[in-house]
Amino acid sequence: MDVISKAELFRRIGFGGDPAAAEGVLEVAGLSRPAKQSIHPDKLDAAATALASAFCWVCNRGDCHEEAVRIAAGRTVVPAADPSQCQVCGGSVNQRSIDEMVAACAARGWHRLLVVGGSPNARDEISRILHGRLELRALDGTIARTLKQARADLGWGDVVVVWGSSQLDHKVSNLYTGPKVVTLHRRSIQELATEVVRAARRG
Structure with missing residues (x-):
């Protein structure tokens, strides 16, 4: 050789x-x-x-x-x-941000993440980076949900991200309220991860 x-x-x-x-x-x-x-x-x-x-x-x-x-x-x-x-981010800001989110969720005892809204590509990217480290449900915010479905979603998730400023119908977002809900007003995956980290650390 x-x-x-x-x-x-x-x-x-x-x-x-x-x-x-x-x-x-x-x-x-x-x-x-x-x-x-x-x-x-x-x-x-x-x-x-x-x-x-x-x-x-x-x-x-x-x-x-x-x-x-x-x-x-x-x-x-x-x-x-x-x-x-790069041994920290692997060349991806999203990778590093999601890694930090996973660690913060684990420290809080959160295992299930529900994301409502966001583009299909963004939801796919989150799923790819998570790679099963958190259970993820990523819902298309343009498809109608019933109140019963939303309540079941809220019961399932440890933390729920309502991804505003994205592909999200207000009739859908209005169904998701309560102490588990994090409302995001920016489009980036990095910001989503950062807000979940903040929520996890607030206790």
């Missing part, structure tokens, strides 16, 4: 920091010497593990850098080779 360059190794795993620092880690781990420009494929997994244990690579967003410092646990924070490889 052909060897690969160390520069390619660093790029693949997401390390965008000083190559000399990475070389030092590989040398201490007994995986390579700085004089070598390439590495054997059999050592790739061990090399990736060694580097991930020593470094936390993040994109250039200030909030990601702050979070990286908080979670680094002794690792050195370095730039990611590409924003998509």
Whole structure:
């Protein structure tokens, strides 16, 4: 099997920091010497593990850098080779926001999220990022609901987001009221997640 360059190794795993620092880690781990420009494929997994244990690579967003410092646990924070490889947000503000929402809901003991309204694409994106970490019901806000259905929905959800400023009929939104309800006046997924986090932390 052909060897690969160390520069390619660093790029693949997401390390965008000083190559000399990475070389030092590989040398201490007994995986390579700085004089070598390439590495054997059999050592790739061990090399990736060694580097991930020593470094936390993040994109250039200030909030990601702050979070990286908080979670680094002794690792050195370095730039990611590409924003998509950021160990905090994975290149997606929505991903990070939803992750924070999931953590806040778990801390509160919430397991079921009901979203009323929003575009089909936005609802699909929330479902994709959640990936089953919360039970989700995402309702089309343009389709009529009965009072009985709405009451059942409210009984099911631990937290209910009424997504205003989106595809939402007032005849539908007016059915969803009460202490579980969070009313959102902005369209973004990030704002939705932020409001749920606030609700969870209010107690």
